[in-house]
Amino acid sequence: MTAKKATGTPGSYGSGERGTFSRREFITGLGGLGAGAILGGLFIKSIFLPDQVFAVPASGGYLLVDTKKCSGCTSCMLACSLTHHGESNHSLSRIQITQDSFGKFPDDITISQCRQCPYPACVAACPTGAMHADAKTGVRTVDVSKCIGCERCVNACPFTPSRALWNFEEKHAQKCDLCEGAKYWNEVGGPEGKRACEEVCSMHAISFTKVLPDQSATGYEIDLRAGTPWDSYGFAGAFKANGR
Amino acid sequence: MSAKLLFDSATWVVWLAPFAGILAAGVTRRQDPRIEGDRVLRHDAAARVEHWTHGIATAVLLISGISLGVLFFPALLGAGVPIWTAMNVHFVAVVVFLFGTFYYGANTMLALKRLKEHLPTGDAVEYTKRHYGLLLGFKKFTMPPERKYFESEKMAFIMAAAATVTIIATGMLKVAAHSMGVPGGLMAIVTPAHDIATLVMVAFILPHIFFAAILPSSWPIFRSMFTGHVSLDYAKHEHAGWLAELEQADDQDQADGETPTSAPKRAA
Numbered sequence: 001m002t003a004k005k006a007t008g009t010p011g012s013y014g015s016g017e018r019g020t021f022s023r024r025e026f027i028t029g030l031g032g033l034g035a036g037a038i039l040g041g042l043f044i045k046s047i048f049l050p051d052q053v054f055a056v057p058a059s060g061g062y063l064l065v066d067t068k069k070c071s072g073c074t075s076c077m078l079a080c081s082l083t084h085h086g087e088s089n090h091s092l093s094r095i096q097i098t099q100d101s102f103g104k105f106p107d108d109i110t111i112s113q114c115r116q117c118p119y120p121a122c123v124a125a126c127p128t129g130a131m132h133a134d135a136k137t138g139v140r141t142v143d144v145s146k147c148i149g150c151e152r153c154v155n156a157c158p159f160t161p162s163r164a165l166w167n168f169e170e171k172h173a174q175k176c177d178l179c180e181g182a183k184y185w186n187e188v189g190g191p192e193g194k195r196a197c198e199e200v201c202s203m204h205a206i207s208f209t210k211v212l213p214d215q216s217a218t219g220y221e222i223d224l225r226a227g228t229p230w231d232s233y234g235f236a237g238a239f240k241a242n243g244r
Numbered sequence: 245m246s247a248k249l250l251f252d253s254a255t256w257v258v259w260l261a262p263f264a265g266i267l268a269a270g271v272t273r274r275q276d277p278r279i280e281g282d283r284v285l286r287h288d289a290a291a292r293v294e295h296w297t298h299g300i301a302t303a304v305l306l307i308s309g310i311s312l313g314v315l316f317f318p319a320l321l322g323a324g325v326p327i328w329t330a331m332n333v334h335f336v337a338v339v340v341f342l343f344g345t346f347y348y349g350a351n352t353m354l355a356l357k358r359l360k361e362h363l364p365t366g367d368a369v370e371y372t373k374r375h376y377g378l379l380l381g382f383k384k385f386t387m388p389p390e391r392k393y394f395e396s397e398k399m400a401f402i403m404a405a406a407a408t409v410t411i412i413a414t415g416m417l418k419v420a421a422h423s424m425g426v427p428g429g430l431m432a433i434v435t436p437a438h439d440i441a442t443l444v445m446v447a448f449i450l451p452h453i454f455f456a457a458i459l460p461s462s463w464p465i466f467r468s469m470f471t472g473h474v475s476l477d478y479a480k481h482e483h484a485g486w487l488a489e490l491e492q493a494d495d496q497d498q499a500d501g502e503t504p505t506s507a508p509k510r511a512a
Contacts, residue, residue, distance in 0.1 A: 023353065023354055024270060024354055025270075027266055027269055027270040027350050027353060027354060028267060028270025028271060029270075030263070030266055030270075031263050031264070031265070031266030031267025031268070031269070031270050031350070032263075032267050032270075033263075034262070034263030034266065034267075035260055035263040035264055035267055038256055038259050038260045038263065039260070041256075042256050127249055127251065127252040127422050128421040128422055129421070129425055143428045145428040145429065145431040145432035145435070146421060146426070146428050146431050148331075148418070148421075149312060149313060149319065149327070150249060150327055150328065150331060151323045151324065151327055152249070152328075154323060155323070155324055166323060168318075171313050171318070171319065
């Protein structure tokens, strides 16, 4: 089609002049072409293109915990919040300590840390790619600028409490990034650096490994008491061997 | 438990809506305003479709969008189903909004005089002060012969158009993020820009609803957004300049041998 002239006057509509088209013909053609391209593309995509395969690299590291060794001081939570947000706020921490008032020592405390899952349901659920695996380290983390606040990641996490959390102050999802994005900390974080929770834990109940732990209920729960006076306490339920 | 987000599963509908609006405009036959006995055709069917698709969708978008949280205002909804429901409502409103807005835009492209009718003149500021002063009762004088749209409406049109363009441009990028990798740095600009334009739209639509629908003196024009017509008396009183233009056009048509009241004129 050769656009020699485009006019908007009523008289030009449907003039049928060879080699020209009116403004109305242009508008109609643009609308029809655009709608046709989208519907056609959708058809082609549904027929000819394969479904996308979801695959993410493994994380470069994993937090391990010994909940029996935890004293429940929540220093790790405060450190997490402080290094990531510049304030000490339990509600902003990505690692969560919960205490059962009716539980018996040493099974009354639970540490809920992100597992950096091999199949990260939070990443799979994110509609915009905000929740993603870092290209360099594989750590599952959030690009807050892309987060639309749907909280699908929070609901997708298979663990309770969810390891993907909602930052109620800044209104975006967040999760443990192994301190890669701890901007209020003057240490290098991430798999190759330090983790604030691990650093501040006075009971040494948090550890770190680059080896993928077993994906069992206790796969990330290890005995960090071996070789310490704990061995002699003989609490019921104490680990007999390294649980890794 | 999770849910299907329409922004995620039906993204293509958002891309289709603008072209559907443009295509609809291409096959629409508009009618110019004209005097019909003791009444005046002010809004033809296309104008009413433009207005209500854009207007209702805007209202739904504002309610659902603000419920999801805007700028530093916290979200009004709890996690899970309430958030997903609001997002899906937002999606439906986006589709209607895009259709209505592009339908208007394409219709305007087909008859640029409709755009000129909306653009403020040099009298805009002074007329606007007088207009609202008169409406609110703290000024008393006779309004100058206004044309089809009050100068105050023309000023508001610029504000609404700027907000609409910003909302669409940023909104499209937000939708694009569902199907392609939009850089985080760009999204960091897009999201607050979308939110600021939302607040501008709120600043437009609330006075618009008050002055165009709630204030009793605006009821004739509000009614015409459903029926298409205003009374001749109303047109004489409120839009004398516009009526004079229509009479002049009628005279011209009669001089050309046309019968305007029985044969609708095509605008483009």
